Amino acid sequence: MPAKDAVTRYAGNPILTPEDVPYDCRQVYNSSVAKTDDGYVMVLRIDQRRPEPYLFLGLARSTDGLAWTVDPKPLMEPEDVEENAVYDPRVTRIDDDYVICYATDTSVGIRLGIAVTKDFKTIERKFLSEPDNRNAAMFPEKIGGRYCRLDRPFARIYEKERPYDLWISYSPDLRYWGDHKPVLRWQEVSWGSHKIGPGAPPIRTDAGWLTVFHGAELREPGPTGWNKTYRAGVMLLDLEDPSVVVGRCEEPILEPEPDVPYENEGYRPRVIFPTGLIDMGDGRVRIYYGASDQVMALATAKIADLVALCT
Amino acid sequence: MPAKDAVTRYAGNPILTPEDVPYDCRQVYNSSVAKTDDGYVMVLRIDQRRPEPYLFLGLARSTDGLAWTVDPKPLMEPEDVEENAVYDPRVTRIDDDYVICYATDTSVGIRLGIAVTKDFKTIERKFLSEPDNRNAAMFPEKIGGRYCRLDRPFARIYEKERPYDLWISYSPDLRYWGDHKPVLRWQEVSWGSHKIGPGAPPIRTDAGWLTVFHGAELREPGPTGWNKTYRAGVMLLDLEDPSVVVGRCEEPILEPEPDVPYENEGYRPRVIFPTGLIDMGDGRVRIYYGASDQVMALATAKIADLVALCT
Numbered sequence: 001m002p003a004k005d006a007v008t009r010y011a012g013n014p015i016l017t018p019e020d021v022p023y024d025c026r027q028v029y030n031s032s033v034a035k036t037d038d039g040y041v042m043v044l045r046i047d048q049r050r051p052e053p054y055l056f057l058g059l060a061r062s063t064d065g066l067a068w069t070v071d072p073k074p075l076m077e078p079e080d081v082e083e084n085a086v087y088d089p090r091v092t093r094i095d096d097d098y099v100i101c102y103a104t105d106t107s108v109g110i111r112l113g114i115a116v117t118k119d120f121k122t123i124e125r126k127f128l129s130e131p132d133n134r135n136a137a138m139f140p141e142k143i144g145g146r147y148c149r150l151d152r153p154f155a156r157i158y159e160k161e162r163p164y165d166l167w168i169s170y171s172p173d174l175r176y177w178g179d180h181k182p183v184l185r186w187q188e189v190s191w192g193s194h195k196i197g198p199g200a201p202p203i204r205t206d207a208g209w210l211t212v213f214h215g216a217e218l219r220e221p222g223p224t225g226w227n228k229t230y231r232a233g234v235m236l237l238d239l240e241d242p243s244v245v246v247g248r249c250e251e252p253i254l255e256p257e258p259d260v261p262y263e264n265e266g267y268r269p270r271v272i273f274p275t276g277l278i279d280m281g282d283g284r285v286r287i288y289y290g291a292s293d294q295v296m297a298l299a300t301a302k303i304a305d306l307v308a309l310c311t
Numbered sequence: 312m313p314a315k316d317a318v319t320r321y322a323g324n325p326i327l328t329p330e331d332v333p334y335d336c337r338q339v340y341n342s343s344v345a346k347t348d349d350g351y352v353m354v355l356r357i358d359q360r361r362p363e364p365y366l367f368l369g370l371a372r373s374t375d376g377l378a379w380t381v382d383p384k385p386l387m388e389p390e391d392v393e394e395n396a397v398y399d400p401r402v403t404r405i406d407d408d409y410v411i412c413y414a415t416d417t418s419v420g421i422r423l424g425i426a427v428t429k430d431f432k433t434i435e436r437k438f439l440s441e442p443d444n445r446n447a448a449m450f451p452e453k454i455g456g457r458y459c460r461l462d463r464p465f466a467r468i469y470e471k472e473r474p475y476d477l478w479i480s481y482s483p484d485l486r487y488w489g490d491h492k493p494v495l496r497w498q499e500v501s502w503g504s505h506k507i508g509p510g511a512p513p514i515r516t517d518a519g520w521l522t523v524f525h526g527a528e529l530r531e532p533g534p535t536g537w538n539k540t541y542r543a544g545v546m547l548l549d550l551e552d553p554s555v556v557v558g559r560c561e562e563p564i565l566e567p568e569p570d571v572p573y574e575n576e577g578y579r580p581r582v583i584f585p586t587g588l589i590d591m592g593d594g595r596v597r598i599y600y601g602a603s604d605q606v607m608a609l610a611t612a613k614i615a616d617l618v619a620l621c622t
Contacts, residue, residue, distance in 0.1 A: 108476055108493045109466030130478055130491045131466035133441065154465075155420030155442035165419055167441055176487035180441045182419045 003234075003251035006305040007287065012066060014262045014295035015288075016042070021058065021070050024048050027267050028058070029290035032091045032200070033065065033276035034098055040065040040278070041120065042288070042296070043075065043089040043100055047267075054078075055085035057102065059120055065278065065286060066298070076115065076123055082106045086113070090275060092138040092201040094147075099174065101149065103134035112136050112151055114174055126174040137198040139209065139242065146170040148242055150183065150198035150211065164195040166213060168243045181243045184235065189215045191231050191252055199232060200277035200287065207307045208236035208246045212274040212287055215252070222269055230271040231255040232289060236310040247310030254289065254299060266292025279303070314545075314562035317616040318598065323377060325573045325606035326599075327353070332369065332381050335359050338578050339369070340601035343511070344376065344587035345402045345409055351376040351589075352431065353599075353607070354386065354400040354411055358578075365389075366396035368413065370431055376589065376597060377609070387426065387434055393417045397424070401586060403449040403512040405458075410485065412460065414445035423447050423462055425485055437485040448509040450520065450553065457481040459553055461494065461509035461522070475506040477524060479554045492554045495546065500526045502542050502563055510543060511588035511598065518618045519547035519557045523585040523598055526563070533580055541582040542566040543600060547621040558621030565600065565610060577603025590614070 018025040027047040034041055044058035057076040060068040078086050085105040092099045098120070102113045109131020117123045132154035139148040149171075152164050165186055170179040186192045192215030202211035212234050221227040231252035238244040256263035256270040264270060269292045276288030283303055291297040329336040338358040345352055355369035368387040371379040389397050396416040403410045409431070413424045420442020428434045443465035450459040460482070463475050476497055481490040497503045503526030513522035523545050532538040542563035549555040567574035567581040575581060580603045587599030595613055602608040 108496070109464070127489050128491060130440075130444065130462075130464040130480070132464075151441075153420070153441040153443075169441070171487055171489075176482055176489040178438050178482075178487040180439060185419070 001305060001309070003249050003253045003309055004255070006309060007253050007299045007301045009260065010066070010298040010300065013297040014291060015066060015298050016044075016060065016068050016070075016296035018295075020060075020068065021046065022072050023074075027294050029293050029295060030088045030273050030275055031060075031288070031290065031296050032089050033278055033286075033288045034091045034093045035278060036093075039063040041091065041098070042068060042276075043091040044070070045087050045089060045290070046074065047087075053085065055087040057086055057089050057100070075120060076100075076102075078104065079125075082108065088135060088275075090137040090198075090201055092140050094138070094140060094142075099138045101136035101138055104128070106131075110134055110154070114138075114149075116174065127177065129177075135197040137201040137211070139202050140204065143240070143242060146172055147174055149177075150202070152195070152197035164197065166196050166198055183237070183243055184213070184245060184248070186215075189233065190250065191215050191217055191233075191255075194218050194228060199274035202237065202242070203277050203279045203285065204239070205236070205303055205307055207310070208239055209242050210234065210236055210277070210285075210303065210306060212253070212277050214273055219270075224269070226268045226270075228268075228271070229256065230273055232272050232274040232287070234306050234309060236307065247307075249306075249309035249311070253301070253306070253309070254287070256292075262291045262295050262297055264292065266294025268293035312616060312620070314560050314564045314620055315566070317620060318564050318610045318612045320571065321377070321609040321611065324608040325602060326377060326609050327355075327371065327379050327381075327607035329606075331371075331379065332357065333383050334385075338605050340577075340604050340606060341399045341584050341586055342371075342599070342601065342607050343400050343402045344589055344597075344599045345404045346589060347404075350374040352402065352409070353379060353587075354402045355381070356398050356400060356601070357385065358398075364396065366398040368397055368400050368411070386431060387411075387413075389415065390436075393419065399446060399586075401448040401509075401512055403451050405449070405451060405453075410449045412447035412449055415439070417442075421445055421465070425449075425460075427485065438488065440488075446508040448512040448522070450513050451515065454553055455551070457483055458485055460488075461513070463506070463508035475508065477507050477509055494548070494554055495524070495556060495559070497526075500544065501561065502526045502528055502544075502566075505529050505539060510585035513548065513553070514588055514590045514596065515550070516547070516614055516618055518621070519550055520553050521545065521547055521588070521596075521614065521617060523564070523588050525584055530581075535580070537579045537581075539579075539582070540567065541584055543583050543585040543598070545617050545620060547618065558618075560617075560620035560622070564612070564617070564620070565598070567603075573602045573606050573608055575603065577605025579604035
């Protein structure tokens with residue numbers, strides 16, 4: 001099966017747009033979804049201009065994961081002068097905790113943050129990495145007694161082209177991290193010559209941890225000057241040692257299609273940025289993704305098809 | 312007292328040169344010293360050409376910290392294909408452990424390593440950071456139950472000028488690290504406009520943790536094309552919260568002097584790179600430093616003078 005045929009875009013896309021946000025919002029995208037006891041939450045990336053870009057996290061709720069209601073108040077804003085922006089969240093439910101990984105731009109570099117909440121009211125900040133790092137996605141359970149995250153540090157060795165790799169890190173408690181290892185290198189992804197990075201938090205399958213990642217390629221600049229194309233890929237990580245890739249689909253499973261307007265119109269056109277992967281319990285997954293750095297969109301796939309693609 | 316008058320260069324400098332190394336050695340510098348039960352050890356940075364640069368750690372021993380005998384075999388070499396070079400060690404004795412922080416260049420970036428040995432025969436590698444990071448220096452005891460290190464991550468925010476900052480990190484066990492905070496920013500150091508970073512592992516004084524750091528400035532390239540000057544500064548960190556600078560000397564305490572040949576001749580001239588600070592128990596310290604990326608040198612100072620400079 002061609003990779004792209006494994007995935008079906010939701011007919012009601014986009015599922016969330018700035019018009020759905022009950023406060024000032026220029027873009028809402030790169031937002032991540034988790035299941036709750038009675039429905040779904042989406043942790044939102046909200047972009048404002050004040051007049052400089054001001055980025056923070058919002059929250060939306062849904063009973064079916066399709067129709068969303070955005071909370072009237074932000075979920076998490078930059079905390080102090082060190083944080084100029086909080087953005088690109090990933091949310092993972094681990095037991096009764098919702099672990100939110102996010103990026104924050106600061107006066108001392110780009111830092112990866114990890115915060116935990118049980119109720120989306122009180123949020124405890126557990127970790128802020130050294131610069132530069134972002135795009136972390138937490139596994140939904142401890143593996144070998146340790147929390148595991150995928151992330152993307154910025155390595156100067158590649159400074160000319162900036163094609164960063166995808167890494168894994170481990171922690172006993174979410175506060176202290178170590179055992180860092182590269183998982184997937186940009187050179188391995190034919191459509192990731194600018195950079196690759198974690199996308200949606202992984203889900204458990206019998207064949208391994210299934211995770212959707214992103215890759216970016218440079219292209220001729222469009223009318224706005226934006227010159228990258230982002231696509232989504234899929235891979236399987238070993239259940240016991242998730243630093244090992246046991247299968248990967250060489251082709252992207254989602255790339256911007258010419259006839260899909262929300263993937264071609266927006267703040268940064270031709271960006272598909274996967275941020276959520278939900279096991280629907282019926283053999284299917286939902287893939288939530290930011291589209292054109294403007295809105296949120298949804299696609300579905302059979303788990304067996306995605307696993308079969310990971311050769 | 313002018314800062315430079317607080318420090319006296321040892322008349323027998325340089326104290327270690329490539330000629331003292333009983334195997335192929337192009338340069339021996341940026342090497343770090345710790346006290347043992349009956350003398351001193353120096354963990355060496357050895358540069359070879361094979362014909363590409365090959366960097367690894369050696370070991371020297373001394374009864375007085377002045378005259379050194381280099382072990383006939385290397386202490387620690389690059390472990391596998393991921394490590395192209397192991398260099399710039401700092402050694403700190405913590406109880407009966409010698410903790411060695413080092414930098415390693417790898418195919419996935421510049422990583423900060425931490426290894427522990429009791430006997431300089433068996434070495435246990437505890438940690439390899441995500442890229443890019445280097446120049447770590449460990450405190451000589453746990454503070455508030457945690458190991459503490461100073462280090463220098465590379466932040467892309469400064470990519471144009473590359474003036475990196477000096478940070479602190481904490482760990483319960485040397486394996487997992489967190490609570491990362493910036494300690495000193497390059498903008499605060501008038502002679503650190505290219506970058507600053509940790510130097511010697513700190514020592515305890517009544518006034519705070521005394522530590523010697525480095526700063527680099529760009530200058531007109533010399534005959535070899537090398538275009539930076541490195542100097543050593545001194546600061547005091549709070550005894551209970553070492554992320555807080557309680558005093559710092561605005562001027563460098565050591566900078567390359569025109570009439571000191573080993574600070575002006577070598578692989579990279581005009582580099583003073585402090586890597587060891589030893590409390591001699593008589594109110595004085597020894598400052599060990601790499602000179603011109605070629606040899607090791609030594610200077611002495613009164614602790615009270617250095618503390619008085621940290622206003």
